[in-house]
Amino acid sequence: MSDPMVTQIQTPAEAGETxxxxxxxxxxxxxxxxxxxxxxxxxxxxxxxxxxxxxLAVICFRLAIEWTRIALLGPLPHAHNVRLLIVPTLVGxxxxxxVIHVFPLVRGSxxxxxxxxxxxxxxxxxxxxAIGKFITAALAIGxxxxxxxxxxxxxxxxxxxxxxxxxxxxxxxKLRLLAPMGAAAGLAAAFNAxxxxxxxxxxxxxxxxxxxxxxxxxxxxxxxVVVVRWFLGSEPxxxxxxxxxxxxxxxxxxxxxxxTGGIAAVVFAKAIGYLRPKLRDLPRYTxxxxxxxxxxxxxxxGYLGAPQVMGAGYNYMDQALHDRFxxxxxxxxxxxxxxxxxxxxxxxxxxxxxxxxxxIGAMLGGATGGIEHYFYPHLTGSTATYALVGMGVLFAGFxxxxxxxxxxxxxxxGNYSIIVPVIVANTFAYLVSRSMQPIPIFDLLSRQDGxxxxxxxxxxxxxxxxxxxxxxxxxxxxxxSADTVQQASLRIQDAPEDTFIVQISPSGWNLVTRDTVxxxxxxxxxxxxxxxxxxxxxxxxxxxxxxxxxxxRYVSHFLLIPVVHRADLHKLVGIISREDIxxxxxxxxxxxx
Amino acid sequence: MISQLRLKAFVRRPPxxxxxxxxxxxxxxxxVHRLVNRFGEQKKALGRHLFQQSQADLRHSRxxxxxxxxxxxxxxxxxxxxYELTLARTLRDTGRTSEAESYLIGLWxxxxxxxxVNLAIARLYARQKLPEKASQYYHNAIxxxxxxxxxxxxRETQLELIHSLLAENIYPQAQAELISWSSALPPDPNLxxxxxxxxxxxxxxxxxxxxxxxxxxxxxxxxxxxxxxxESAYRLGRYRTAQRYLASGLLEHGRTPETTQLLETTNMxxxxxxxxxxxxxxxxxxxxxxxxxxxxxxxxxxxKEKNIVPESSAKLPSLxxxxxxxxxxxxxxxxxxxxxxxxxWLALKPKVTESRVSAGNSLRDSTIDATFEIEQQTATACxxxxxxxxxxxxxxxxxxxxxx
Numbered sequence: 001m002s003d004p005m006v007t008q009i010q011t012p013a014e015a016g017e018t019x020x021x022x023x024x025x026x027x028x029x030x031x032x033x034x035x036x037x038x039x040x041x042x043x044x045x046x047x048x049x050x051x052x053x054x055x056l057a058v059i060c061f062r063l064a065i066e067w068t069r070i071a072l073l074g075p076l077p078h079a080h081n082v083r084l085l086i087v088p089t090l091v092g093x094x095x096x097x098x099v100i101h102v103f104p105l106v107r108g109s110x111x112x113x114x115x116x117x118x119x120x121x122x123x124x125x126x127x128x129x130a131i132g133k134f135i136t137a138a139l140a141i142g143x144x145x146x147x148x149x150x151x152x153x154x155x156x157x158x159x160x161x162x163x164x165x166x167x168x169x170x171x172x173x174k175l176r177l178l179a180p181m182g183a184a185a186g187l188a189a190a191f192n193a194x195x196x197x198x199x200x201x202x203x204x205x206x207x208x209x210x211x212x213x214x215x216x217x218x219x220x221x222x223x224x225v226v227v228v229r230w231f232l233g234s235e236p237x238x239x240x241x242x243x244x245x246x247x248x249x250x251x252x253x254x255x256x257x258x259x260t261g262g263i264a265a266v267v268f269a270k271a272i273g274y275l276r277p278k279l280r281d282l283p284r285y286t287x288x289x290x291x292x293x294x295x296x297x298x299x300x301x302g303y304l305g306a307p308q309v310m311g312a313g314y315n316y317m318d319q320a321l322h323d324r325f326x327x328x329x330x331x332x333x334x335x336x337x338x339x340x341x342x343x344x345x346x347x348x349x350x351x352x353x354x355x356x357x358x359x360i361g362a363m364l365g366g367a368t369g370g371i372e373h374y375f376y377p378h379l380t381g382s383t384a385t386y387a388l389v390g391m392g393v394l395f396a397g398f399x400x401x402x403x404x405x406x407x408x409x410x411x412x413x414g415n416y417s418i419i420v421p422v423i424v425a426n427t428f429a430y431l432v433s434r435s436m437q438p439i440p441i442f443d444l445l446s447r448q449d450g451x452x453x454x455x456x457x458x459x460x461x462x463x464x465x466x467x468x469x470x471x472x473x474x475x476x477x478x479x480x481s482a483d484t485v486q487q488a489s490l491r492i493q494d495a496p497e498d499t500f501i502v503q504i505s506p507s508g509w510n511l512v513t514r515d516t517v518x519x520x521x522x523x524x525x526x527x528x529x530x531x532x533x534x535x536x537x538x539x540x541x542x543x544x545x546x547x548x549x550x551x552x553r554y555v556s557h558f559l560l561i562p563v564v565h566r567a568d569l570h571k572l573v574g575i576i577s578r579e580d581i582x583x584x585x586x587x588x589x590x591x592x593x
Numbered sequence: 594m595i596s597q598l599r600l601k602a603f604v605r606r607p608p609x610x611x612x613x614x615x616x617x618x619x620x621x622x623x624x625v626h627r628l629v630n631r632f633g634e635q636k637k638a639l640g641r642h643l644f645q646q647s648q649a650d651l652r653h654s655r656x657x658x659x660x661x662x663x664x665x666x667x668x669x670x671x672x673x674x675x676y677e678l679t680l681a682r683t684l685r686d687t688g689r690t691s692e693a694e695s696y697l698i699g700l701w702x703x704x705x706x707x708x709x710v711n712l713a714i715a716r717l718y719a720r721q722k723l724p725e726k727a728s729q730y731y732h733n734a735i736x737x738x739x740x741x742x743x744x745x746x747x748r749e750t751q752l753e754l755i756h757s758l759l760a761e762n763i764y765p766q767a768q769a770e771l772i773s774w775s776s777a778l779p780p781d782p783n784l785x786x787x788x789x790x791x792x793x794x795x796x797x798x799x800x801x802x803x804x805x806x807x808x809x810x811x812x813x814x815x816x817x818x819x820x821x822x823x824e825s826a827y828r829l830g831r832y833r834t835a836q837r838y839l840a841s842g843l844l845e846h847g848r849t850p851e852t853t854q855l856l857e858t859t860n861m862x863x864x865x866x867x868x869x870x871x872x873x874x875x876x877x878x879x880x881x882x883x884x885x886x887x888x889x890x891x892x893x894x895x896x897k898e899k900n901i902v903p904e905s906s907a908k909l910p911s912l913x914x915x916x917x918x919x920x921x922x923x924x925x926x927x928x929x930x931x932x933x934x935x936x937x938w939l940a941l942k943p944k945v946t947e948s949r950v951s952a953g954n955s956l957r958d959s960t961i962d963a964t965f966e967i968e969q970q971t972a973t974a975c976x977x978x979x980x981x982x983x984x985x986x987x988x989x990x991x992x993x994x995x996x997x
Contacts, residue, residue, distance in 0.1 A: 049618060056622070056624075056625045063628055063632050066636075231625060235671070239699050322695040323691040323692045
């Protein structure tokens with residue numbers, strides 16, 4: 001497919017301009033500059049601009065949320081303030097009207113929508129979605145709905161990138177790549193964490209490791225973070241004292257936290273997975289009331305004494321990391337946040353699940369750490385340490401992005417001393433969650449929406465077949481190029497097959513059939529060597545660890561492919577034919593079923 | 594139509610596209626810059642307002658409200674050093690030590706040389722009865738960077754450290770800090786009086802006496818200095834000096850029950866001291882006999898208290914071989930030791946008369962030794978004595994220095 005950007009690069013003559021002697025030299029320089037913009041370079045520069053625009057948009061989004069919160073809930077929201085009841089209810093009503101009538105594509109978090117844009121809509125995300133997501137999510141989160149700004153930021157970034165691509169009339173292929181670039185930029189800006197954003201986009205949005213797009217995604221994520229840090233400073237999301245991990249035996253305590261987090265993640269995911277379709281099946285008029293009802297219930301929780309669960313809750317996470325709450329309070333807050341976020345999300349309120357996941361993880365981690373300290377006072381990790389590890393635990397268990405979860409903890413805290421406990425706890429959480437809830441939450445949501453989108457977790461589950469699985473040990477003699485046709489004829493006389501591998505000296509492989517040998521003998525070329533008698537043809541070779549897909553590319557042209565040792569190209573370890581490959585695929589399909 | 598196509602082709606050229614994007618980005622930067630600044634100012638103003646509110650709350654002893662205000666102020670102005678430090682101090686003062694510690698350590702990591710932060714952490718650990726950690730941060734504060742009036746602040750902090758060490762009974766370190774602190778003091782009698790008192794509290798009686806004497810050189814009638822000097826000399830076992838300060842300087846005024854008690858004990862020691870200079874041999878013998886009898890009474894009372902029946906077969910301990918360490922041992926004397934001592938006292942009793950004591954130095958010395966040994970052993974077994982027994986016990990600890 002030709003790239004439109006390449007075709008746009010035209011010489012002045014092509015553009016219909018008449019060169020004059022005065023500007024001839026200048027035009028040559030300009031021409032060379034233009035032609036130097038190759039497709040890749042342009043795309044990389046575009047990635048930088050996508051990062052910049054996404055960063056700027058996310059800053060505005062964050063300001064909008066904060067401004068809304070201050071304006072609606074006041075600078076210091078306290079329990080027993082009637083505002084906490086009224087504001088989320090009324091704003092919920094307004095948001096549901098906007099979602100139903102003006103911005104129908106902004107429901108939910110935005111991750112699946114971005115993924116759907118990549119795999120189903122050729123990278124198309126309406127610009128209206130970005131605006132809608134900005135307004136509705138800012139209103140909902142600012143009014144205290146228990147959701148976060150990260151997933152909407154991801155969608156806003158993707159929508160901006162998509163709009164930019166369409167404006168530039170990029171090809172469908174390029175347009176498809178822009179959405180993940182924007183998504184990474186948006187998420188990186190929201191978290192101030194470029195590595196986590198890139199990993200998340202790869203793990204959850206793209207769903208596969210693609211070297212082709214990785215550079216652009218990284219570039220856009222980094223540029224958006226640079227913009228955010230330019231305006232808002234380079235401080236990490238949370239300020240916590242250096243965490244010391246002292247005794248390896250304490251990893252058991254973190255493993256317990258991982259198991260607890262995994263179970264909590266399953267409860268959270270199952271609650272959403274169960275309630276969401278139920279609420280969507282209710283009569284249409286109830287859609288107007290669902291968000292308001294969720295707002296009322298969350299407001300009630302805040303009014304009765306837990307305003308911490310309202311909104312994204314970053315300040316309360318920070319306070320939990322500073323040992324503000326005793327473990328009982330932390331446990332209660334974790335439970336209430338699961339409840340309030342479930343209510344917000346299943347009612348279709350636009351907003352993300354990243355911040356609530358971190359909140360629940362921090363509270364649950366702190367509570368688990370507190371209980372462990374109660375029984376084992378010699379544990380050196382502070383409550384803050386457990387709260388920090390807990391964030392990653394729930395991220396790994398609920399969002400099922402294990403790599404992102406580790407880097408996210410490191411990046412949001414700016415603290416790399418806790419990596420081992422984080423890895424241990426996250427692994428346990430991931431395994432527990434996967435065993436109890438086989439379908440990850442984002443896949444579950446997309447299936448509820450009638451979409452089947454690829455996921456990296458599914459790919460990880462799939463067995464990758466390699467050449468070694470299908471090759472067989474050669475049962476027929478291997479001929480040498482120095483053999484005469486007559487010698488070859490004698491050697492293949494009793495062989496069951498009709499095609500034979502010829503090893504060429506000093507290197508290389510060829511094929512010869514029984515018919516060819518017979519024909520050469522008939523032509524009286526029995527004394528000639530195979531090297532001189534056979535037509536020169538280079539036969540490709542394979543290695544045992546190569547994917548079976550690669551072998552499939554060659555077997556249509558050659559009846560038999562030699563499989564050779566990587567360290568000794570003269571050593572034949574097997575042969576493979578089209579029949580062998582098809583047979584293996586067939587068997588593999590039966591085994592999987 | 595053609596010109597439109599040309600224009601379209603022109604604007605789709607990569608350099609033009611990139612230039613346009615650059616212009617758009619610059620406009621975006623400008624707009625966002627204004628927004629961020631404006632909102633940042635608004636947030637800072639809110640933060641300031643909440644901080645002021647917290648100060649008012651603190652003034653009215655509404656610490657919980659103050660903490661809430663400070664937390665909110667910090668939300669609106671994250672990373673503000675003053676707000677965070679004030680929050681941490683308030684949390685510490687309201688007993689929320691673990692949260693305070695978390696904030697303070699965070700601040701310390703940001704600015705480890707800041708003396709205010711180090712002092713706040715030191716006070717936190719001092720409050721938590723963690724003297725080693727407290728000392729470490731007090732030292733950091735002393736040698737750190739102060740925002741203003743560094744010398745005075747350092748002096749005050751070191752003084753606070755000394756008080757903290759004394760509160761935890763860590764005398765050697767307190768003495769070292771005191772020596773360092775007092776070395777840089779100006780020649781102000783009041784300051785030296787304070788230092789002398791601290792030396793006295795730190796049980797560094799030599800330095801205390803020196804400091805009191807320095808004060809007395811400026812004001813020889815200073816009641817505090819006289820009492821302090823008297824007590825210091827008394828603790829050093831220099832009872833003649835103690836008597837001079839306690840008796841002569843505090844004749845009519847400024848005598849407290851404590852100084853009166855000290856003076857009485859000092860007088861008793863000096864009256865009971867058989868090694869006193871410029872007394873006749875008869876007086877020496879009289880004192881030896883009197884002290885010996887008193888020791889016998891003390892011993893029999895102690896044995897009665899411990900229900901020990903004297904055994905005629907008990908062997909006499911080798912008293913002279915006892916070392917100083919043995920004397921200061923906290924382990925109570927075993928009953929058979931007291932019984933043996935009693936046997937020894939009984940054996941000596943018929944010999945110890947004024948005439949026989951004055952006749953031979955060896956009997957005098959062994960009697961004095963037995964007396965002192967009895968007082969020390971009974972003090973270990975039956976607790977601190979009073980009156981003449983207390984005087985004899987103190988005398989036994991420094992018999993030759995008493996006249997200094």
